[in-house]
Amino acid sequence: MCGIAGILNLNGGPAVEQRELEAMVDRLYHRGPDGHGFYRDAHVGLGHARLSIIDLEGGRQPLHNEDASVWVVFNGEIFNYLELRAELIARGHRFATQSDTEVIVHLYEEYGDDFVHHLNGQFAIALWDIPRKRLVLVRDRVGILPLFYTLQNGRLLFASEIKAILPALDSAPRLNATALDELMTFWAPLTPHTLFEGIEEVSPGQRIVVQNGHITRDTYWDWSFPVDDRYRQGNEDELAAELGELLVDATRIRLRADVPVGAYLSGGLDSSALVSMIHRQGTARLRTFSIGFEDEGLDESGFQQQMIRHVNADHSSIRCDTARVGEAFFDTILRTEAPVLRTAPVPMSLLSGLVREQGYKVVLTGEGSDEVLGGYDLFKEGKIRQFWARNADSSWRPLLIKRLYPYLNLTQAQGLTYLKSFFGTGLDQPESPFFSHMTRWQSTAQCKVFFSEELGAQLRGDAVERLAGGLPEGIQRWHPFNRGQYVEAHTLMSGYLLCSQGDRMLMANSVEGRFPFLDHRVIEFANQLHPRHKMRVLNEKYLLKRVMRPYLPEAIVARHKQPYRAPDIPAFFSGGKTEYVRELLSPEVVSRYGYFDAAKVQRLFQKIERGRAIGYKDNMALVGILSTQLWHYHFVERFHENFRDEGKVVLRGLG
Amino acid sequence: MELETKIKGYILENYLFTDDESQLASGDSLLERGIIDSTGILEVIMFLEDEFGVTVDDDEMVPENLDSVANLVAFVQRKKAAA
Numbered sequence: 081m082c083g084i085a086g087i088l089n090l091n092g093g094p095a096v097e098q099r100e101l102e103a104m105v106d107r108l109y110h111r112g113p114d115g116h117g118f119y120r121d122a123h124v125g126l127g128h129a130r131l132s133i134i135d136l137e138g139g140r141q142p143l144h145n146e147d148a149s150v151w152v153v154f155n156g157e158i159f160n161y162l163e164l165r166a167e168l169i170a171r172g173h174r175f176a177t178q179s180d181t182e183v184i185v186h187l188y189e190e191y192g193d194d195f196v197h198h199l200n201g202q203f204a205i206a207l208w209d210i211p212r213k214r215l216v217l218v219r220d221r222v223g224i225l226p227l228f229y230t231l232q233n234g235r236l237l238f239a240s241e242i243k244a245i246l247p248a249l250d251s252a253p254r255l256n257a258t259a260l261d262e263l264m265t266f267w268a269p270l271t272p273h274t275l276f277e278g279i280e281e282v283s284p285g286q287r288i289v290v291q292n293g294h295i296t297r298d299t300y301w302d303w304s305f306p307v308d309d310r311y312r313q314g315n316e317d318e319l320a321a322e323l324g325e326l327l328v329d330a331t332r333i334r335l336r337a338d339v340p341v342g343a344y345l346s347g348g349l350d351s352s353a354l355v356s357m358i359h360r361q362g363t364a365r366l367r368t369f370s371i372g373f374e375d376e377g378l379d380e381s382g383f384q385q386q387m388i389r390h391v392n393a394d395h396s397s398i399r400c401d402t403a404r405v406g407e408a409f410f411d412t413i414l415r416t417e418a419p420v421l422r423t424a425p426v427p428m429s430l431l432s433g434l435v436r437e438q439g440y441k442v443v444l445t446g447e448g449s450d451e452v453l454g455g456y457d458l459f460k461e462g463k464i465r466q467f468w469a470r471n472a473d474s475s476w477r478p479l480l481i482k483r484l485y486p487y488l489n490l491t492q493a494q495g496l497t498y499l500k501s502f503f504g505t506g507l508d509q510p511e512s513p514f515f516s517h518m519t520r521w522q523s524t525a526q527c528k529v530f531f532s533e534e535l536g537a538q539l540r541g542d543a544v545e546r547l548a549g550g551l552p553e554g555i556q557r558w559h560p561f562n563r564g565q566y567v568e569a570h571t572l573m574s575g576y577l578l579c580s581q582g583d584r585m586l587m588a589n590s591v592e593g594r595f596p597f598l599d600h601r602v603i604e605f606a607n608q609l610h611p612r613h614k615m616r617v618l619n620e621k622y623l624l625k626r627v628m629r630p631y632l633p634e635a636i637v638a639r640h641k642q643p644y645r646a647p648d649i650p651a652f653f654s655g656g657k658t659e660y661v662r663e664l665l666s667p668e669v670v671s672r673y674g675y676f677d678a679a680k681v682q683r684l685f686q687k688i689e690r691g692r693a694i695g696y697k698d699n700m701a702l703v704g705i706l707s708t709q710l711w712h713y714h715f716v717e718r719f720h721e722n723f724r725d726e727g728k729v730v731l732r733g734l735g
Numbered sequence: 736m737e738l739e740t741k742i743k744g745y746i747l748e749n750y751l752f753t754d755d756e757s758q759l760a761s762g763d764s765l766l767e768r769g770i771i772d773s774t775g776i777l778e779v780i781m782f783l784e785d786e787f788g789v790t791v792d793d794d795e796m797v798p799e800n801l802d803s804v805a806n807l808v809a810f811v812q813r814k815k816a817a818a
Contacts, residue, residue, distance in 0.1 A: 522769045529751055680752035687749055695775045 082141070083108025083129040083587075084153040084227075085239035086206050087248070088215050089122075091293045093234035096125030100248065104237075105129050107244040107723075111155070111587045117141050119151050124208050124215065128153040131590055133337050133442060134161075139179035146174050149210045150185045155240050156203030156225045157594065158183055159333040164198060188216075193287060196300050200333065200599065204240060204282070214291040221301040221600050222448070223271075223284030223574035224593075226583055230279040236290055241584075242279055242417045243723065252719035253277065255675065255712065257538035260419070264527040264704060265543040267421055268575025270550065275418045275711060284574045301600065303569050305562035305607050307554055312608035316626070319613060323605065324627040330599035331357040334444055341594075342367040342435060343444045345395065346644065347383030349621060349628070349636060350446030350455075354596060356631040358444065359391040366393040367440065371400050371431045375647060386633045398434040400427045402647045403656030409707075410660055414714045415588050416580040419707035421524065421700045424646045428585035436589040443591060447582060448598035451565060451573050452606045453621045454614025455641060462516025462564050463615060469510035513555050514544065516564035517571075526697045527704045530676045530684070547571070561611035648699035649688055652706070664709040673712045676705055738787075738811060743804045745782055746770065761805040766798065776801060783807070789814040 085104035087096045101118050105127040112129030119126040119142040128141040134157070144151045158164065161180035164187065169175065173186040180201075187195035188207055193216060196205075202224035207216040217238060219227045229238040230245055239245050246253065256277040259269035272280035282288055285301040306312075312319070331354065335341050343358055345351045345368040359366055368388065373379045381397070388395045405426045412426050413419070435443055450456050468477040509515065521544065531539075547567075555563055586593045596602070606614075609623065616622035625637050647654075652661045663669060665685055667678040684701060687693045693702070714722065743759060750770045751758050765771040771779060779801060780791045789811060800810040 523772060526769055677752075683748055683752040687752075692749065692778070695772070695778060697772065697775065 082131050082155040083111030083240040083244070084127065084155045084204060084206055085129075085244045086124065086126040086153065086215075086237070088124050088236040088238075088290055090231070090234050090236055090290070095122060096120055096235075098125075101125045101127040103247040104239055104244040107247065108240055110590055111240060113590050115140060119153075119208070121210070123213060126151060126153045126206060126208060131441065131592065133157070133339055133592060135177055135179035136338055138177035139181060141181055143177065143179070143181050143185060145185040145189055150188055151208045151210070152181060152184050152188075152205060154181045154184060154203060154205045155227075156201055156205075156220065157334075157592070158199050158201040158203065159336060159594075159599075160198075160200040162336070193289065194300075196287060200601070202595070202598075206238060212291065214289060217282050217288040217290075218300075219282040219284055219286055221285045222569065222598050222603070223578050224583065224595060224598065226579055227282040228274065228279055229282065229288075230276075232278075236295075238282075242274060242276055243414075245279060246715070246719070246723040249723075252716045253279070255708075255716070257535050258540070260535070260675070260708065261528065261539050262543045262546070263419060264421075265521050265525050266547070266571040266575065267524065268571060268580070269418070270543070270547055271570070271575065276715070284570075302552065303566050303603065303607060304552070305558040305566070307557035309559065309610075311610040312605075316613070316623070319609065320623055320626045323602075323623055326599070326602050326605055327353075327596060327627070328357055328360070330596040330602050331444065332361060334594040334596050334599075335361060335363065337442050339441055340364070340367065340439075341442045341444065342369055342438075342440045344368070344431065344446070344593075345370050345384055345387060345393070346446070347380040347385075347387060347636070348446070348642065349625065349632075349639070350449035350597065352383075352387045352632055352636045353449075353624065353628045354444055354446045355387060355391055355393065356628065357596070359393075360631070366391055367438075368393040368395045369431060369435050369438070369440075369443065370395065370397045371427050371434075372397050373427075373646070374399070374401055380642060383636055383639065386635060390633050396434055396438055398430055400430055400646070402650050403654040403658075404430070405646055406651035406654065406656045406658040406661070409651065409658075410710065412585075413707050413710040415584045416707075417584075417711075417715070418580060419704055419711055420576070420580050421527070421704045421707075422646065423648050423651050423703055424644060425581045425585050426651075427646050428581055429588040432586045432589040432591040435591045441591055442594065443586075444594045444596060446597060447577060447593070447595050448573070449621065449624065451569050452597055452603050453624045454561070454565070454611065455621045456568065457641070457643070458516055458520060458568070459561060459564055459615055460618050460620065461519070463561065463618070465515065466510055466560055510560070511556065513548070513551055513563040513567060515560060517567055523697060524700065527701045530680050530701060530705055532674055532677050535675050559611055561615065562607070565607075648703050649693055652702070653688065660710075661706060664706060664713060669709065673709060673717075675708055675712070681705060739804065739808045741786065742807050742811070745786070746779075746804060749778070749782075750775070759804065761808075762803055764798075764802050766802055779807075783811060787811050787815065789818070 105116050108129040112131045114132040115130040117128045117140050126142050132139060142151045142153050158180040161183045164183040168186045175182055184205060187198055196218050202220045204225040204227035205218045226240055228242050229236060232248060237245050237248050254277040256273060256275055259273040259275050262269045271283040274281055285299050287298055287300045289296045343355050345355050355368060370384050372381050405423050408426045409423055416425060471477060613623040629637050652658050665681055667682055670676050670678040670681050747753055747759055783789055783791060800806055
């Protein structure tokens with residue numbers, strides 16, 4: 081993987097100095113501890129922190145084309161680089177290295193800004209075209225790798241993480257209240273917002289070109305679904321075979337590396353399917369990694385063991401104890417650079433720590449399968465509610481909800497009224513693109529009860545309306561199931577799962593994750609499938625199960641999906657070194673930071689101490705408030721110590 | 736009135752985290768306002784049982800009994816009268 085950073089002078093600002101680039105790249109040390117490199121001319125400066133995975137000797141960056149007129153810094157992997165390289169050589173290009181990075185500059189010579197369409201991979205790219213004085217910033221299709229930028233004093237600054245931009249700011253950053261409002265609705269700010277006022281992200285699938293002081297943005301790829309039921313035809317056997325071939329190929333090219341590659345194995349369908357596909361490639365003995373929990377309700381060790389035996393994997397597991405989660409949460413927010421609503425990222429950083437400790441720096445992971453192939457309970461819930469909305473007075477239709485949430489311990493006839501009231505929200509608007517998400521968002525938005533008056537006064541407009549304003553025009557002609565998939569991919573997946581819980585937790589320990597289910601060929605194929613191939617009645621990921629059944633223990637195919645969770649409130653009250661919690665939630669500090677109502681936070685704290693905060697919403701509120709306080713502590717209150725003390729490296733040595 | 740003060744105070748304190756009575760009208764639906772969800776209702780039942788010594792039967796777990804401060808007050812009064 082790696083980290084990139086740079087500065088472009090837009091209109092006569094001061095020339096970029098080497099020490100500025102070094103201060104930026106230093107903050108990305110954890111992303112690329114194997115080396116660094118710089119390029120600088122009168123207009124631009126590019127910096128790179130390297131994690132060497134392909135062409136260990138020759139792959140240093142920045143890299144350039146034959147006549148050194150096009151330069152690139154790149155974070156990520158181009159998995160089809162061997163094929164691209166062969167094509168480019170056939171067209172007369174000369175390569176100086178064996179690295180995947182080099183195909184980018186030659187593709188740019190050949191296809192201009194459309195080079196990106198040729199890439200199969202995960203990437204954040206900054207490309208500098210010297211003769212045309214033009215900077216191109218590109219991010220991969222679904223948002224696996226991060227890229228942020230800001231305008232400051234006539235310059236554009238960009239970097240893989242915001243912490244690398246901060247040393248260049250004149251003063252401490254300010255919290256973007258709109259972004260916090262969005263995060264406390266969708267679990268992540270809407271792209272391109274970040275928690276930092278004035279700093280934006282390059283959106284997934286976006287291309288930004290800066291030339292002559294002008295910035296042009298366009299979307300080169302987006303999730304798209306058939307209109308008016310024009311789905312891919314074909315019998316189920318053929319479709320299953322095609323999906324299987326695509327997944328195997330997506331996995332095959334993701335095993336390309338000059339270092340050994342391992343895999344995460346949770347014991348769920350997705351990671352088991354992935355592990356079986358790697359196993360079938362017949363490489364060396366498979367190396368797998370997993371995490372276990374003290375709380376049996378969260379632990380999946382039994383299923384993991386079955387799969388380990390099934391493919392004879394060499395497996396390592398780390399036990400995640402509850403108190404440790406609370407302790408590690410403190411630094412976690414320095415890495416995520418955004419508040420989170422659950423502690424689930426923390427165990428993911430412990431897991432990547434295990435991988436690194438075992439001498440590995442690349443893992444394949446099953447993330448994305450739920451979004452692409454239809455796995456979330458939310459999609460089931462949406463489907464039941466659609467079915468119910470057709471006959472809103474039906475008394476038995478809503479009973480299907482009980483099959484989804486068996487833990488809702490309500491007896492049939494009586495609980496029904498409650499289920500109807502709760503899940504019945506929005507039944508009168510079944511055509512809304514947010515039909516499947518409204519109940520989750522309303523529930524999450526309860527965190528806003530704690531907002532202070534000052535914060536509330538900064539808010540303009542409604543988060544859900546802003547999201548609606550950014551939806552593709554044709555979305556109403558898509559199947560409701562596909563609308564839900566689109567919304568999920570653009571909120572929770574790209575904004576939270578792939579960054580706060582994904583990239584940042586992998587990179588915390590300099591480990592690269594690779595995601596076969598998010599290969600764009602797999603997504604484009606799956607998006608052409610009728611929803612019945614994804615959710616058959618209430619059987620999720622139907623076609624994937626059909627493809628994988630011959631290769632997996634039946635218990636894993638048949639098991640009920642278990643969402644990945646970690647202990648929330650208990651993590652902070654289990655005797656760990658978590659004194660910071662009491663301090664950051666004290667009325668004095670809450671008032672000083674100004675985001676939340678100190679008296680309300682105090683009441684929540686007391687409710688927790690009485691042992692009465694057992695509900696989902698209280699857990700979410702505590703984690704959300706605490707992480708916002710931590711965000712302020714790390715990035716605002718300690719701005720000078722952490723980011724302006726030149727040469728000091730914040731994350732080196734942590735984690 | 737004491738009953739209403741207690742119940743309303745409990746909801747304000749534990750779900751809206753405030754003592755500002757203007758935040759909740761006695762007739763407000765707790766579900767519709769998103770104050771209590773289908774799992775949160777179990778907490779309310781625990782509170783009723785601990786605080787007022789009543790036992791809530793399964794067939795009494797309906798919004799008519801539980802979904803507003805006014806409904807909760809009337810429900811507890813009926814239960815106490817029947818006890």
